[in-house]
Amino acid sequence: MGANISGLVDHEKLTSNMSPLETGLGDLPESCIALVLTHLDPIQISKISRVSRTFHQASLTDLVWEPKLPQNYQILLKNYKNLLSNASDEHLTKKDIFVRLCRPNYFGSSNYKAFWMEKNRGMCVCISWKEMKITGIEDRRYWTHVTSDESRFNTFAFLKQIWWVEGEGNLEFEFPAGNYSVFFRLQLGKTSTRLGRRICTVDQVQGWNIKPVQFQLSTSNGQKASAQYYLNEPGKWINYYVGDFVVDSMQTKLKFSMTQIDCTHTKGGLCLDSVLIIPTHIGPKKSMLTF
Structure with missing residues (x-):
């Protein structure tokens, strides 16, 4: 793309020395340029808008941007x-x-639920643990609330020790029609910064490799999905894939949960940050996405 833009700029320099009877790139109607720009992505539009004043004006028109919305x-x-x-x-x-x-x-x-558009890739939603109902979350014997810039909402919940874990939440949102995936963002081990370096303490991690954690989602129109994972990768944030759902109409009601209720052993050392909902085509089913 950069080479194409460079060529356009060079061409415009050449045409500036043409006689009044000759035409060049700068003589293209703004409406024609805008029509071409509708076929480019936002980054390409931003780059090509630097070609000339006419291209810049064309890049601002509603004709160019409405298809991107x-x-x-x-x-x-x-x-x-x-x-x-x-x-x-x-x-x-x-x-x-x-x-x-x-x-x-x-x-x-609420400052703990946010939505945004990933440019041409679709609408995303992120929901903090603070918007969820979690067993024992206000009891400091079990959970602590940690301020951290590793969270989109600047805080995550750290589980010290408990016999069972239940966390659930819901969302009502006007998603554009399409397919969406749900993820829980979790980490084994508690992170901190020491002398400018990231440190992850895992001495409280226990119980997650004995029985799997169950994840579920359901929609108001009857769609359901579930998944289960043994948590065994300490020291890094992972988005655990729950499942997909399809949006046909704009208004969507969604419920999601994670549970590990086997009381034969205690669980601890888990960080719970948020739930992420993104268009299915954006990422793999289990990943370290950085939204």
Whole structure:
């Protein structure tokens, strides 16, 4: 792409020395340029907008950016007022709307549920453990709340020791139609920083290799999925894949949970950060995604 842009710039320099009767790249109508730009991704549009003033103006038009928006963007603007900073924002250009959807947007007064658009890859949602119902979460004998920049919400829950683990949450959101995957973001071992280096302490990790953790999800229209894993990879954050669901209509109600309720042994040393929902085509089924 860079070579193509360089060629366009060089061509424009050459055409600047043409006689008044000759035409060059700069003489292309803005509407034609905009039509070409609709076939490019946002990064390519940003690069090619530097070719000339005409290309820059074309790159700002609604024609270019509307195809990049989710089909339900008007519903999102209506239901999530934090997308609009003030009354004048009601006249945002399509590019402005695109930029705002690509940044984290929170659900109402909650700072622990956020959605954003991964450019051309689809709509994502992240839900903090603080929005979940977790057994014993307020009892400091079992759990501690750790401030950390490793979490999207700057805090994760650390399980010291407990006989059974139950955590569940729910979400109601206007997803664009498509296929989505659900992940729990977990880590064995407690991380900290010492002398500028990341340290992970695993001395409290126990019980996760005896019986698997059960993950489940269900939707209001009857879709269900489940998975189970032995947790045996300490020291790194892993997104454990729960399953997929399909969105046909915009409004989706979703429930998700993780449990390990075998009381024959204690469990401990687990960090619980969040639940991640992303378009299925973005990532593998079990990964260290960095959303």
